[in-house]
Amino acid sequence: MRLTPSAHVDTFCRDRLPAEDQWPEFHEFVRYPERLNAAAELLAGKMPDKPCLRAGDGKTWTYGEVDATTNQIARVLTEDFGLVPGNRVLLRGPNNPWLALCWLGALKAGGVVVTTMALLRPREIATIAEITEPAVALCDHRFAEDLSTGAPSLTVIEYPGDLADRCARKDSAFCPVQTSADDVAMLAPTSGTTGRPKVTMHFHRDILAVADTFGEKVLRVLPSDVCTGTPPLGFTYGLGGLLLFPLRAGASALLLERATPAELAQAIAEHRVSVLSTAPIAYRGLLAADRELPSLRRCVSAGEHLPKTVWEQFRDATGLRIIDGIGSTEMLHIFIGTSDGDIRPGSTGRAVPGYTACVLGDDGQPVPDGKAGRLAVRGPTGCRYLSDPRQQVYVQDGWNITGDTYARDEDGYYWFQARSDDMIISAGYNIAGPEVEETLLGHPDVAEVAVVGAPDAERGTVVAAFIVLAAGVTGDDHKVAELQAFAKARIAPYKYPRRVEFVTELPKTISGKTQRFRLREIFS
Numbered sequence: 253m254r255l256t257p258s259a260h261v262d263t264f265c266r267d268r269l270p271a272e273d274q275w276p277e278f279h280e281f282v283r284y285p286e287r288l289n290a291a292a293e294l295l296a297g298k299m300p301d302k303p304c305l306r307a308g309d310g311k312t313w314t315y316g317e318v319d320a321t322t323n324q325i326a327r328v329l330t331e332d333f334g335l336v337p338g339n340r341v342l343l344r345g346p347n348n349p350w351l352a353l354c355w356l357g358a359l360k361a362g363g364v365v366v367t368t369m370a371l372l373r374p375r376e377i378a379t380i381a382e383i384t385e386p387a388v389a390l391c392d393h394r395f396a397e398d399l400s401t402g403a404p405s406l407t408v409i410e411y412p413g414d415l416a417d418r419c420a421r422k423d424s425a426f427c428p429v430q431t432s433a434d435d436v437a438m439l440a441p442t443s444g445t446t447g448r449p450k451v452t453m454h455f456h457r458d459i460l461a462v463a464d465t466f467g468e469k470v471l472r473v474l475p476s477d478v479c480t481g482t483p484p485l486g487f488t489y490g491l492g493g494l495l496l497f498p499l500r501a502g503a504s505a506l507l508l509e510r511a512t513p514a515e516l517a518q519a520i521a522e523h524r525v526s527v528l529s530t531a532p533i534a535y536r537g538l539l540a541a542d543r544e545l546p547s548l549r550r551c552v553s554a555g556e557h558l559p560k561t562v563w564e565q566f567r568d569a570t571g572l573r574i575i576d577g578i579g580s581t582e583m584l585h586i587f588i589g590t591s592d593g594d595i596r597p598g599s600t601g602r603a604v605p606g607y608t609a610c611v612l613g614d615d616g617q618p619v620p621d622g623k624a625g626r627l628a629v630r631g632p633t634g635c636r637y638l639s640d641p642r643q644q645v646y647v648q649d650g651w652n653i654t655g656d657t658y659a660r661d662e663d664g665y666y667w668f669q670a671r672s673d674d675m676i677i678s679a680g681y682n683i684a685g686p687e688v689e690e691t692l693l694g695h696p697d698v699a700e701v702a703v704v705g706a707p708d709a710e711r712g713t714v715v716a717a718f719i720v721l722a723a724g725v726t727g728d729d730h731k732v733a734e735l736q737a738f739a740k741a742r743i744a745p746y747k748y749p750r751r752v753e754f755v756t757e758l759p760k761t762i763s764g765k766t767q768r769f770r771l772r773e774i775f776s
Contacts, residue, residue, distance in 0.1 A: 255432070255434040256286045256287075256432045256433060256434045257432060258338075258431075258432050258434070258435050259287075259337050259362065259429060259430060259431045259432050259435055260337045260338030260362070260431070260435055260436075261336040261337050261338055262336055262337065262338030262339050262387075263338060264338060264340070264364075264385060265338060265340075265364055265435075265436035265439070265453060265638070266338075266435075266436065268453075268638045268639040269436075269453065269636055269638075270636055270637060270640075270643040270647075274643050274644055274647055275634070275636065275647065276630060276634035276635055276647045276650055276651065276652045277630050277634075277650035277651070278630070278631070278632060278633075278634055279606060279607070279608070279630055279631050279632055280632060281461060281464065281465055281605070281606035281631070281632040282460070282461065282464045282632070284433045284456075284457045284460060285433065286432060286433055287430045287431070287432060287433070288431065288432070288433040288456045288457060288460075289359060289360060289362075289428040289429060289430060289431050289456060290359055290437050290456040290457075290459040290460055291322065291355075291356040291357075291359035291360045291428065292359075292360060292428035293460060294356070294459075294460075294463075294496065294499040294500055295315060295318065295319050295322070295356070295499065298315040298319075298499075298502050299315060299502070300314060300315050300316025300319070301314050301315075301316060302314060302315050302475075302502065302504075303315075303504040304317070304318045304499065304504055304505070305318055305349040305352055305353070305504065305505055305507065306349070306478070306504055306505065306506040306507065306523060307348055307349050307506075307507060308348075308506070308507075308508045308509060308519060311349070312504075313349050313353075315502075318352075318353065318356070319424075320424035321353050321357070321419060321424070322353055322356040322357040322360055323357070323360065323422075323424045323425065323426035323428075324357070324418075324419035324420075324422040324423075324424055324426070325353060325354060325356075325357025325358070325360075325361070325390075325415065325419060326357045326358075326360040326361035326426050326428070327361075327419075327422040327423070327426050328357075328409070328415065328418045328419060328422060329341065329357065329358065329361045329363060329388065330361050330362075331422070332418060333387075333388050333407060333409070335361055335362070335363055335387060335388060336362070337361075337362030337363070337429050337431065337435075338362065338363075338364060338435075338436075339362075339363050339364070339386075339387035339388070340363065340364045340365075340366050340384050340385060340386040340387055340439065341354075341358040341361075341363040341364065341365055341366065341386060341387070341388055341389070341390060342366040342368060342380070342381065342384070342386040342388070342389040342390070342391075342399075342403075342406070343355060343358070343365060343366065343367060343368060343389070343390050343391075343486075344368050344369075344370060344372075344377075344389060344390075344391040344392065344395050344396075344399050345370055345390075345391060345392030345394075345395055345411070346370045346392065346395075346484070346509040346510070347484055347485055347490070347494065347507040347508055347509055348392075348507050348509055349507055350392070350411050350412050350415075351392070351485055351507070352485065352495050352505070352507060354390040354411065354415075355367075355485065355491075355495065358390070359428075359437055359438075359456075360426065360428040360429065361428075361429060362428075362429030362431055363387075364436050364437060364438060364439060365437065365438045365439070366380065366384045366386055366438070366439045366441075367438060367439070367440050367441070367485065367486045367488075367491065368380060368441070368486050369484050369486035369487070369744065370392065370395050370484070370486075371744040371745060371746065372398070372402075372744055373398060373402070373741075373742055373743055373744065374398050374399075374401040374402035375402065375742065375743075376402070376743065376744065377398060377399055377401075377402030377403055378402040378403060379448065379449060380441050380449060380451075381402065381403040381406060383441075383449065383451050383638065384439050384441075384451060384638070386403075386406060387407070388406070388407045388408075388409065389403070389406050389407065389408045389409065390409050390411060390415065391408050391409070391410055391411070392410070392411060393410040393411065393412075393413050393414075396408055396410050431456055432456070433455060433456050433457040434455050434456075434457065435455060435456055436453045436454065436455060437454060437455060437456045437458070437459055438453075438454050438459070439451050439452070439453060439454075439638060440452045440454065440488055440581050440584075441581075442580075442581035442582065442682065450637050450638075450640050450642055451637065451638040451640070452581050452582050452584075452635065452636065452637060452638075453636040453637070453638050454584050454633070454636075457632075458584050458632070458633045459496060459584075460500070461584075461606070461631075461632040461633055462492055462496065462584050462585035462586075462633060463492070463496045463497055463500035463501075464500070464606075465587075465604050465605060465606040465607065465631070465632065466492070466497075466577070466579075466585055466586045466587070466589065466604045467492065467496065467497035467500055467501070468500070468501070469604065469605040469606070470575065470577075470586075470589055470590065470591050470604055470605075471493075471497060471527065471550060471552060471575065471591070472550070472591070473497045473498060473500070473501040473503050473527060473550075474501060474503060474526075475501055475502040475503055476503065476526075477498065477501065477503040477504070477526045477527045477549075477550075478503065478504050478505075478506055478523055478524060478525045478526050478527070478547075479493065479494060479497065479498040479503055479504070479505050479506065479525070479526070479527040479528075479529070480494065480505065480506035480507070480508060480516075480519065480520065480523070480525045480527075480528060480529075481493050481494050481528055481529035481530045481552075482508070482511050482516065482529075482530045482531065482534050482680075483529065483530065483531070483555065483680065485507075487555075487581075488579070488581050488584050488585055489529065489554050489555060489579060489585065489586075489680075490529070491585075492529075492579075492584070492585040492586075493527075493529030493552060494507060494529065496585075497527075498527075503527075506519065506523050506525060512537070513534060513536075513537025513538050513540060513541050514537075514541050516530070516534060516537070516538065516541075517538055517541040517543040517545065518543075520545050520547065520548060521543065521544075521545060521547070524547040525545075525547055525548065526547055526548060526549045526550065527548075527549070527550045527551075527552075528548055528550070528551045528552065529551075529552040529554070530551075530552075530553065530680075531553065531554070531555040531556060531679055531680030532553050532555075532556060532557070532558045532559060532562050532680075532712060533679040533680065533710060533711055533712065535551070535553060535558075535562055535566050535574065536562055536710065538566075539562075539565055539566060539569055545570060548570065548572060549572075550572075550575065550591075551566070551572050551573075551574045551575065552574070552575045552577060552586075552589075553574050553575065553576050553577070554576070554577045554578065554579055554586055554589075554680070555677065555679075555680025555681070556677045556678075556679070556680055556712045556713070557576075557600075557668045557712065558574060558576040558600075559598075559712075560597045560598035562574075563576070563597045563598070564597060573591075573592065573595050574595075575589055575590070575591045575595070575601075576589060576595070576599070576600050576601060577589030577600065577601065577604075578600050578627075578654070578656065578666075578668070580652075580654055580655075582634070582635035582637075582646055582652060582654075583629065583631070583633050583634065583635070583652060583654075584633045585633075586604060587603065587604050587607040587609070587629050587631055587633075588600050588601055588602065588603055588604060588607070588609055588629070588666050589601045589604060590602050590665075596665050598667070599661075599665040599666060599667050600658075600665075600666045600667070600668055601665060601666065602663075602664045602665055602666065603629070603631075603664070603666075604631075606631050606632050607629055607630065607631030607632075608629070608630050608631065609627065609628065609629045609630075609660075609666065610628050610629075610651075610660070611623070611624070611625040611626065611627060611628070611658055611659060611660050611666075612625050612626045612627075612628050612651070612653075613625050613626075616648065616649055621659075621660050621661055621662045622659060622660075622661065622662075623659060624657050624658065624659045624669045625657065625658070625659070626653055626654075626656075626657065626658075626672060627653075627654045627656045627657070627658040627666070628648075628651035628652065628653050628654070629651065629652050629654060630650065630651060630652065634647070634652050635647050635652050655671060655672045655675065656668065656669075656670075656671060656672055657669040657670045657671070657672050671705075676703075676704070676705035676713055676715055677705075677712065677713055678705070678708075678711050678712065678713050678714050678715060678746070679710075679711040679712065679746070681746045681747075683715055683746070683747045685702075685703035685704060685705075685715070685768075686703070687743065687747065688703045688715055688717065688739065688743065688747055688748075688749060689701045689702065689703045689717075691738075691739050691742050691743050691747075692717060692719065692735060692738070692739060692749070694738075694742065695735060695738050696722065697721055697722050697725045697731070697735075698719055698720075698721065698722070698735070699720045699721060699722045699723075700719070700720035700757075700758055701717055701718065701719045701720070702717070702718045702758050702766045702768055702771055703715060703716065703717050703718075703749065704716055704718075704768050704771045704772050704775075705772070706751050706775045707775055708750075711750075714749075714750040714751055715747065715748065715749045715750055715751070716749060716750070716751040716752075716753065716771075716775070717735075717749035717751070717752050717753070718753050718755050718758060718771055719735070719752060719753070719754055719755070720754075720755060720756065720757060720758060721754060727754030731754075732752045735749070735752060736748050736749060736750075736752065758771075759771065
């Protein structure tokens with residue numbers, strides 16, 4: 253497809269787009285102007301005195317304050333640090349208004365945002381920095397140490413401290429860079445089954461497209477809504493539900509740094525939250541919290557399959573029908589999901605307006621309704637990996653192949669069957685088993701290890717590690733705790749093995765490859 257001329261001086265992103273014949277087929281749902289800055293568009297035309305970003309401590313930023321502060325951040329980046337359009341800006345921090353301000357300010361400056369999670373360890377940060385080559389980082393001061401360790405040569409601006417001081421010395425007048433609608437706006441890393449992140453590339457128009465499809469047509473955010481949830485802004489699920497959708501609609505977003513189910517329930521009640529985006533485990537937790545939440549009117553579940561029993565229990569307790577959805581970092585947000593009377597409990601739903609989906613067999617052709625196969629989707633967004641040969645795995649014959657096994661019924665509803673690859677989805681987090689294996693193999697007492705997903709009533713799936721210990725080492729509860737602590741110190745804590753089984757040998761093929769399917773069968 254023909255791309256509009258780029259406004260990027262630094263052509264790093266456009267130079268690393270996949271070859272055009274490897275792109276998925278795109279469907280135009282809304283026509284956007286050739287020159288488009290997504291951050292500026294999200295804030296345009298809003299009432300300046302209306303609440304925009306809310307913090308858990310009660311501080312609120314109006315749309316006028318957000319517009320002014322993000323202009324100042326853009327000036328800091330361009331004037332103090334020489335950022336030019338197309339430079340990458342790495343963000344690191346927990347969900348709070350300052351992280352959202354940095355995201356918007358970097359886009360206004362013409363930068364390309366590299367979304368990361370606060371839980372990442374130095375080794376993980378180093379890999380992302382190596383792939384994306386950021387020019388500067390905006391980092392919550394509490395999380396700067398690991399960032400400096402992982403990317404020691406990277407210029408780091410800590411917030412709020414240094415960044416807020418610099419903003420205070422800047423005028424709030426700034427003309428957002430008139431980027432192309434086809435310029436890359438964000439690079440979103442996603443773990444692959446090899447453990448090395450794939451980095452997805454999303455344009456400015458993609459950011460608006462997900463708001464104008466799922467956000468407007470399914471979730472239907474209203475200007476009066478207060479939106480909150482638990483997914484980090486570093487996940488595209490969280491970015492959409494907690495920033496893009498509320499701002500596109502002129503609503504407000506409550507950004508919580510941490511939220512146990514009890515804390516989430518309290519925040520919903522105190523701030524009169526009306527739209528909630530989270531994972532199935534959180535809905536189970538809210539039920540256990542046993543607290544009335546009369547302000548809620550819309551609930552979204554994604555990140556993992558929503559069990560029918562949880563959907564029914566939540567409806568019975570609250571009267572609310574949870575919107576189940578499936579999305580991916582490659583597609584930016586949810587592409588299958590229905591709301592209100594169109595919901596069928598246990599089904600993920602139908603394709604979101606603007607998207608088409610089908611179920612393919614091994615031959616690449618659609619299978620009959622009722623038969624399981626590979627889920628494939630097309631729409632206004634789609635997969636573009638940054639310089640990654642795995643592009644040809646995810647995109648085949650114009651379809652985005654999600655890695656999920658589904659069946660479709662005669663009414664066009666999609667029913668989840670299983671994951672198609674080795675990715676473990678636990679409580680909404682994507683975890684690459686090989687990465688956990690590599691980490692555990694760094695322990696001197698571990699001779700061999702294989703990691704698979706094990707069913708879990710609370711989290712859906714948990715990481716289970718089968719470990720062959722070095723000669724003379726005893727496998728007991730103390731060793732389990734030691735290995736778990738070892739993993740937590742080296743990779744994000746949500747990736748650690750919650751189940752550890754000591755075995756004398758791993759099942760293997762004649763060629764020596766570990767047969768992980770046999771390990772999974774233990775839990776079936």
